Amino acid sequence: MSDHGHDHGSGHAQRHEHGSGSHGGHSHGVSADADRRWLAIALTLITAFMAVEVVVGVLAGSLALISDAAHMLTDAASIVLSLIAMRLAARPARGGFTYGLKRAEILSAQANGLTLLLLGAWLAYESVRRLVHPPAVEGGLMLVTALVGIAVNVAATWCISQANRSSLNVEGAYQHILNDLFAFVGTAVAALVIVLTGFTRADPIATLMVVALMAKAGYGLLRESGRIFLEAAPANVDPDALGDRLVALPAVVEVHDLHVWQITSGQAALSAHVLVEPAGDCHAVRRDLEELLRHGYGITHTTLQVDHASEQVLQVTLPGDRKLLDDPGHCEDAHGPVHRDEPHEH
Structure with a gap:
């Protein structure tokens, strides 16, 4: 009886090993190519603007813009990591990796969640420091750059939203870009306040609000990826x-x-x-x-x-x-x- 039962199990497993690909759409075929294309477009937009923002941030003496550029650097890194993970996950199962490398995407999601938390901690520290000792900032230049940054991040967010966000890997990259968009909105509001009132502490106050959103997104990614690594249902x-x-x-x-x-x-x-x-x-x-x-x-x-x-x-x-x-x-x-x-x- 027992051998008879094991034959059922093993034969069924072989049939579904070949059939399961149709259910994991984001890792196979046309949809995977589309996901990679949307991520690549977002990566190009972010990298180009990041280079410009660093130059403007130095000229304006704005730590807010430079920190935004640093955030965009982590955005770019998260997308590169996602693209690598998607290619690894698409490889067929062979050798000792009987499931293939599908969990490379979950590693990428975990890395994205961790970097969101670490970056949030650094921005929180910088915000508190600037609340105590507010630096001089060129508000006009900061405002223009932040508005352009909002437009770039809206475009990048839209690109990634076109990919399959049921993948934790893609969701990780999406959360990075979305939080960067919130950061630019906060920077633009703070810049407007600085231009109108000269209240430079508006910048770190807006940043602390963004840090709370980053902590929420980072924790969510770590929790979901951790459940998968711990074999939870x-x-x-x-x-x-x-x-x-x-x-x-x-x-x-x-x-x-x-x-x-x-x-x-x-x-x-x-x-x-x-x-x-x-x-x-x-x-x-x-x-x-x-x-x-x-x-x-x-x-x-x-x-x-x-x-x-x-x-x-x-x-x-x-x-x-x-x-x-x-x-x-x-x-x-x-x-x-x-x-x-x-x-x-x-």
Whole structure:
């Protein structure tokens, strides 16, 4: 029985290994090329303006503009990192990397989140320092440059929004550009206040507001990428509720060793050991389980070991009962809760 069940699982895994590409659109084919093109356009816009902003910032004596340019440098780095990660993720699985390098995108998202937090900390320090000792700033030149910066960042933000933001990698680059746009809006408002009133502390006050947004975005990216690295279930899937739905299907007696995780953003995988009634059709049950997972949860990469349950398992026992653990149809060290159906009449 057990070997029969393993054949189900391995054959199914091979079929979905080839089919899963159609569900990870942002990493394959035309859409991946489109994503890279939009990111490359945004990178060109940002790099060109950054060079101009550094020169103007030095001429105007504006630390705000120079810090904005530094922020744009991290934007450019995040996009370059995203482009590299997308190319790595598109490579086919081979050798020891049985999933390929899809998680390179999650590494990129984590790096983007970390740089947002680090840059936010540095800007917070600079803002406090300038609140205490406000420097002299050429407000007019600062205002013009900030307005041009807003236009450039709006264009760059729009470009990246055209890419697939369900990818944490693309979302990381998007958050960098979006926060830079907020920074330029803050700089423009501060420059206008300086021109009209001479109140130079307006600049660091606006920057502190942007720092709060950067901290929120950076934390969100680190949290989501961390969940994937720690093999947590997708945020929209409750494994306990999922197990209860699986065991409620006809002929299914028990589901244990249920694991659901994300290979990369938007690509979930599931494995489980399923026991069915002695007279049940293992093939039919596996197909029913696959249909439920595909249509109910969008999970298409599945490995299911389906076996017939022994008479011992059909008796009413608790998950920790020795009789249950001694049964040859069970794993020696089951992981997670055991989902059992109500006793069947025989």
